Amino acid sequence: MEGSTIVLAGTAVTIGFIHTLIGPDHYLPFIVMGEARAWSIRKTMFITFLCGVGHVLSSVVVGFIGIAAGLSLSRLELFESFRGNIAAWLLIAFGLIYMLISLQRLYRKKRHVHQHHHTDGIIHEHEHDHFSGHSHIHIGDRKNMTPWILFLIFVLGPCEPLIPILMYPAAANNISGVILVSLLFSAVTIATMMAVVLAFRLGLSRINLKPLEQYVNVIAGATIAVSGLAIQLLGL
Numbered sequence: 001m002e003g004s005t006i007v008l009a010g011t012a013v014t015i016g017f018i019h020t021l022i023g024p025d026h027y028l029p030f031i032v033m034g035e036a037r038a039w040s041i042r043k044t045m046f047i048t049f050l051c052g053v054g055h056v057l058s059s060v061v062v063g064f065i066g067i068a069a070g071l072s073l074s075r076l077e078l079f080e081s082f083r084g085n086i087a088a089w090l091l092i093a094f095g096l097i098y099m100l101i102s103l104q105r106l107y108r109k110k111r112h113v114h115q116h117h118h119t120d121g122i123i124h125e126h127e128h129d130h131f132s133g134h135s136h137i138h139i140g141d142r143k144n145m146t147p148w149i150l151f152l153i154f155v156l157g158p159c160e161p162l163i164p165i166l167m168y169p170a171a172a173n174n175i176s177g178v179i180l181v182s183l184l185f186s187a188v189t190i191a192t193m194m195a196v197v198l199a200f201r202l203g204l205s206r207i208n209l210k211p212l213e214q215y216v217n218v219i220a221g222a223t224i225a226v227s228g229l230a231i232q233l234l235g236l
Contacts, residue, residue, distance in 0.1 A: 016188030036220035052190035054155040063167040080158040087157035091228030099221025
């Protein structure tokens with residue numbers, strides 16, 4: 001193995017770890033949705049793994065296509081930036097929509113007391129909410145869609161450092177170097193995502209969240225939207 005390839009391999013491990021750790025969008029959606037949807041630890045980790053694979057694989061595929069086609073790095077970076085913006089806005093939209101639907105559901109679950117006047121002069125009070133007895137489709141009825149929405153967003157989201165910092169420099173030596181740095185970066189990125197998600201889920205399981213239980217979906221949506229805004233405004 002050439003010295004430059006060894007350096008790039010070490011760089012791939014370092015960047016994969018740091019890039020994932022400082023990017024809250026890599027793990028916050030899984031932490032908050034795992035709590036909001038009451039996913040088991042196993043299910044949360046599986047969804048995180050699948051989304052992580054989709055996230056890194058999309059950039060790997062784009063990078064290999066660019067190298068094979070002889071495309072300039074600037075053109076690939078422009079394309080990656082474009083799909084990164086799409087992914088960020090989708091994350092924001094998903095979070096806001098989820099939060100608004102959760103707020104609507106929370107409002108409908110509030111109980112109200114109404115007086116009913118009958119023709120015979122009898123008046124009685126009737127307590128009800130805006131949630132029962134109506135045929136609406138609520139968040140809980142679409143819980144199986146959430147993992148697929150997250151997967152789509154993560155597939156669209158690029159690994160920004162992978163192509164310009166690792167794949168193209170490695171391609172200057174040999175194709176095996178490109179494969180090596182891609183595998184290392186991908187493995188470290190996915191492993192870091194899963195480790196952070198697991199640590200937070202285990203930590204949250206020890207905290208009494210009962211007082212916040214009715215607001216957990218609202219908090220989850222807001223957190224995801226903020227994660228998307230962090231990408232757009234702060235470049236995280």
